[in-house]
Each structure stands twice: as C-alpha cells, then as structure tokens.
Amino acid sequence: MRDAEFFRRWMTAAAAAVEREADRLTELDSPIGDADHGSNLLRGFTAVLATLEAEPTPAPGTVLQLAGRTLISTVGGASGPLYGTLLRRTGKALGESAEVSDAQLREALSEGVGAVAQLGGAAPGDKTMLDALVPGVAALGTSYRAAGSAAEEGALATVPMQARKGRASYLGERSIGHQDPGATSSALLLGALADVAESAGAR
Ligand code: ADP
C-alpha cells in the first residue's frame, strides 16, 4: 500500500527531474513551440514543493489534488491546466483514504489521463503528452519501471509525428522531425514514479 508520504516523494522526485531537464524541455519547445516548457514546469513544480511543505496532505488523494491545483494556478502555458487536470483527477479518484493500492493508483491514473484527453481534445498520435501518458499508464499493469520505459519510448515516437494539437500544430508538416516537449516531460513524471516505487521496494 502507498501512503501520502509516497506521493509527496513522487512530487519531489518529479520536481527534481524537471529541474535537471528544464533546459532540454525548453530547447525541445523552441523549434515547435515558444521555448517555455522547461521554465513553465520549473515554476509549477517549485510551487508544488512549496505548497506541499506549507499545507498538510494526509492522504495520497490530497497530495495529488493540491499539486494539481498548484500547477493550474502557477503555469501559464497549455501544459499547466493539462498536468493540473491529470493530478487533480487522479487525486480525486484516489479519494480520502490514507493508503491506496498499486491497482487503485493504476485505475486512478487512467482516469486522470482520460481527463487530459477530454480537456485537450487530443488522442495518441497527435504529438502531445498523451503519446507518453497513454502507453506509460497502460504499462503500469506490468511494473512501475515498465511504465517509465513505455512513456520514454512514447516520447521518442513523437519525433516523426505531425502535431495536430497545441501550439506545434500551427507548424503543420514542419512539426515533423522534432520530439514533443510535453511527451518528454510526461516521461520524466512517470520515470520519477518508477524511481520512488523502486526505492520504496516495489514490484
Ligand atoms: P504552451 O504550448 O502553451 O507554450 P507548454 O510549452 O508548457 O505550453 O506545453 C506544450 C506541451 O503541451 C506540448 O508539447 C504538448 O505535449 C502539450 N499540449 C499542448 N496542447 C495539448 C492538448 N490539446 N492536449 C494534450 N497535450 C497538449
């Protein structure tokens, strides 16, 4: 079972990964965007860590809902509301219980990813964060590490895609040949989850 501390560690690991990779995320957002994805997420996750320190989060669902709300209010770009929705909806699905199972987390994350698809109107193949989130969350049935790897592969697979949603879609065919920044940060998020699960001695 996973308690609130596990989820705070996940958010802390995600923030560290975003900090480490912020420059690369912004570089990926240069040719097919407006070069702010790294700075957007750095601002957002720095605020998430500050709120998690300031406010009590007794349950896994509380941690993710607070993190999601913070991302929505601090990230200006498209990715703020989308990641905020992912975490809020996942947190809502986890409810108020002090501990959740891996199966509950898997189910809740699927709901969260569904909410992202609904909000942004995108589907896999559109060259967005969903190209990492959908295969990543599907692979959670195998293991946390498999989820991280599938998300990374999903991010790499966005290179030959033409963007059909978000800012990159304005470029049409010229969006082909570049890796999607949001898919790349989604792989970081699921990679952070795998790291935390492994250090907690998971499957
Ligand atoms: P902005 O595009 O507003 O500058 P960011 O640069 O922070 O926001 O985030 C861009 C990323 O957001 C893209 O790489 C893509 O993965 C994701 N994204 C954009 N629009 C959508 C959408 N409609 N559905 C899913 N993801 C999207």
Ligand code: MG
């Ligand atoms: Mg951008």
